[in-house]
């Protein structure tokens with residue numbers, strides 16, 4: 500189709516990848532800003548630079564490597580996006596979410612997405628990990644929805660339900676694993692709000708979003724979740740709170756990308772252990788698989 504991301508285009512990219520590796524991942528992982536280390540936890544890696552994958556978008560953001568890494572986590576076959584795409588890069592929204600359709604055509608059943616986000620909830624501290632219970636899709640309110648335009652029934656229905664977007668069993672699994680690992684005092688649950696970016700929000704926007712029920716704010720993830728759910732994959736997502744959003748006019752704090760990447764480095768090891776343990780448990784309780 501005109502956007503270059505038709506079912507056939509996605510199929511061609513998936514078929515190319517399936518011809519390059521014998522791995523058949525059941526779990527897809529999307530690494531957020533500064534969280535690319537998650538891919539390094541994979542064993543028996545087979546990695547492809549995005550630029551070598553036919554029809555795959557290119558990463559342009561510092562902190563996003565631009566590699567698709569196949570590998571195993573304790574024997575479980577995974578495919579990991581080291582670097583994801585954002586509206587603020589100027590990509591059409593279908594381009595940002597195309598990797599979800601590639602995951603689906605590779606046979607992925609469960610997608611785990613991570614991102615860095617600003618904390619709006621006043622109880623949150625930098626370094627907290629927030630399990631995403633639900634989202635506010637601000638760009639979608641203005642019609643910028645990845646499913647807008649002709650619907651291909653081979654992916655999913657015209658009007659998909661989003662009230663069950665974030666799998667409740669996987670949220671509970673994450674809480675259980677988090678407490679087992681001793682992460683409970685920095686493990687939260689909340690609502691993630693996506694904005695287009697690249698400018699960070701104003702103080703008035705932070706206060707508005709907080710009043711609207713958002714616990715964290717970022718520039719990604721929601722678009723991928725909508726497309727992943729549309730084609731029937733299960734979704735689990737979490738935010739690393741890399742800074743607390745500026746909420747009052749007397750504050751001297753200023754959001755910046757370096758701080759985002761720095762926080763990612765500190766907490767990344769625990770985030771990796773949390774995600775890899777969740778992945779391991781996915782296969783064991785086959786009612787969760």
Ligand SMILES: Nc1nc2ncn(CCNC(CO)CO)c2c(=O)[nH]1
Nearest residue numbers: 615616617716717718744754756759
């Ligand atoms: N206040 C605030 N803090 C944040 N920390 C990470 N992000 C997500 C955006 N990340 C961008 C810039 O770091 C890179 O994708 C945000 C955000 O959007 N707002």
